[in-house]
Each structure stands twice: as structure tokens, then as C-alpha cells.
Amino acid sequence: MTTSPLRLSGKRALVTGAARGIGAAIALKLAEDGADVAITYEKSAEKAEALATEIRALGRKAIAIQADAASPEAVKTAVATTVSELGGLDILVNNAGVGGDGSLVADQSLENIDQLLNVNVRGVILTTQAALAHIPEGGRIISIASCLSDRVSFGGVTVYSATKSALEGFNRGLAREVGSRQITVNLVKPGPIDTDMNPADGPYSESARAVLALGHYGETRDIAEAVAFLAGPEAKYVTGTSIVVDGGANT
Numbered sequence: 001m002t003t004s005p006l007r008l009s010g011k012r013a014l015v016t017g018a019a020r021g022i023g024a025a026i027a028l029k030l031a032e033d034g035a036d037v038a039i040t041y042e043k044s045a046e047k048a049e050a051l052a053t054e055i056r057a058l059g060r061k062a063i064a065i066q067a068d069a070a071s072p073e074a075v076k077t078a079v080a081t082t083v084s085e086l087g088g089l090d091i092l093v094n095n096a097g098v099g100g101d102g103s104l105v106a107d108q109s110l111e112n113i114d115q116l117l118n119v120n121v122r123g124v125i126l127t128t129q130a131a132l133a134h135i136p137e138g139g140r141i142i143s144i145a146s147c148l149s150d151r152v153s154f155g156g157v158t159v160y161s162a163t164k165s166a167l168e169g170f171n172r173g174l175a176r177e178v179g180s181r182q183i184t185v186n187l188v189k190p191g192p193i194d195t196d197m198n199p200a201d202g203p204y205s206e207s208a209r210a211v212l213a214l215g216h217y218g219e220t221r222d223i224a225e226a227v228a229f230l231a232g233p234e235a236k237y238v239t240g241t242s243i244v245v246d247g248g249a250n251t
Contacts, residue, residue: 213248
């Protein structure tokens, strides 16, 4: 009796900002589906290497690369290292991102605004630009946006929401540009997900749950499953669009 090959067998993936949380869940899911995986991290070296070790235990190649998503040089080097170590790049997941400090626009510092723009927008564009030199026909580009790009029902996240909205235009335009290469380009837009940055028992959790149709936070695996679908052969005709995984926050 023969077993079916894993759906991402032979694929090489890069997941940015994947030492923990949503990024780590995405990297692990892609590896479970058969892909070799490179991850980037900024500061959490120990967590990143632990995840790489877990991926290797599945029989996949895995590397952890230190890279500040706000640095043009670092993101280009991360792509080059991925290609060199894994032998190519088929799937790019732009997950690295930062949140705001909760300030209203009138009070927000230039430093925080620059960080949001440089990581959440410029970092995605430059990482994608570097990856496009290597991604073959039929490749996948998936970026993590936010349900806050569709609707903002409270203050303190305005600039953050603007950066995630910027990914909508980038997503649609890039899908047009690379469609002839059969490369698909899509977004996944999470709602409240239980992570270190936004715990389900955190100070804002009660107000967040109040707007959720399902009444509870999502898990990082929920986002990973959506990304894995878009990365796989089943989604070969899905491009320039998004999957919202928000528990009904924006219904």
C-alpha cells in the first residue's frame, strides 16, 4: 500500500516574524504539510531555534535567520539565505508586523509611525521584491493583514489599520503583475487571536469578545490553516483576494 505525498512536499517556504505566535503556527503547519521552512526573527533567537528544531523533527529542513523586518538590507539577506540553504523559494509568507502603542493619531510619535510603516508596509514590499527574483511559476505569496483593514470600531489603532489597508492595494496590484507567471498573491486577515501580544485573558479581551459572532478568540492554528490552504494546490485559482479569519468580528 502506498501513501499519498504531502500536499507541499518539495516546496520551500519563508515565513517572516515566525519565532512565536501566528508566524510560528504557520511555519509548523507548512512543515507538517511537507515544506522545508526558513523563518526570520528579530530578538527571540532561542524560540526561533526551538521551532526550527521542531520542524527538523518532522523530517524537513529548517533554518532560523535573524532579520529586522524594518531593515532593507536584512530582509534581502534573509531571502538570499533562504534560497541558498533550502535550494529555492516557492512560498513567501509575509507575517512580520508590529502593532501600535495604543496612542490616538494626535498623540502618536513619529518614531512609532515610522516603525509601523517600515515594518508593516515597506518590509512586506521589499521582502516580496527580493523573493520575486526566485519564486518560480506557480509560486505563492501570502501576507498577513488584519480585519482592522476592513472596519475600525475603536480608536488607538488608526495608523496600524492604515498599514494593513495598504496591503490590500499591494495585494491586488501584485496579483496583476505576476499572474502571467501563475504566482498567486493573497491576504489572510485575522481577528482577535490568542497570542502573547493579544491574550484571550488580556485587558482588552472582554470588549473584543463582545463583537465576535462566535464569542471567543481564535487560535494561531486557525490562521495557519488558512495560510496553508492558500499555499497549496487547491488554491491555484485564488489570487488578489483575502480570507478573513475573525470569528465574525466584522459581520
